[in-house]
Amino acid sequence: xxxxLIDIGVRDKQAHPRLAGRxxxxxxxxxxxxxxxxxxxHELVIPVWAEGTSAMNEADxxxxxxxxAARIIDRMRARLGARARG
Numbered sequence: 001x002x003x004x005l006i007d008i009g010v011r012d013k014q015a016h017p018r019l020a021g022r023x024x025x026x027x028x029x030x031x032x033x034x035x036x037x038x039x040x041x042h043e044l045v046i047p048v049w050a051e052g053t054s055a056m057n058e059a060d061x062x063x064x065x066x067x068x069a070a071r072i073i074d075r076m077r078a079r080l081g082a083r084a085r086g
Contacts, residue, residue: 003032003082005073008028008069009027010025010026010066011027021051022049025047026047031044033082048065048072050065
């Protein structure tokens, strides 16, 4: 089985209500699964968080959230025994 990440983006984000410096949000990830010659697209919404600093701009925060989601997807691939295309 091959799982390929074909799109990723921040769907929403907000400051954590109680923890200063933490940002929570949801990242939308689109995966393409290839198995036995068949392809299936999966759209996931992954809840994520990241620690922010005053030096970070909006793009930095978005990148931190997407990197957190990418690590979650990598763990899912490993658990399923899937590999990445490319």
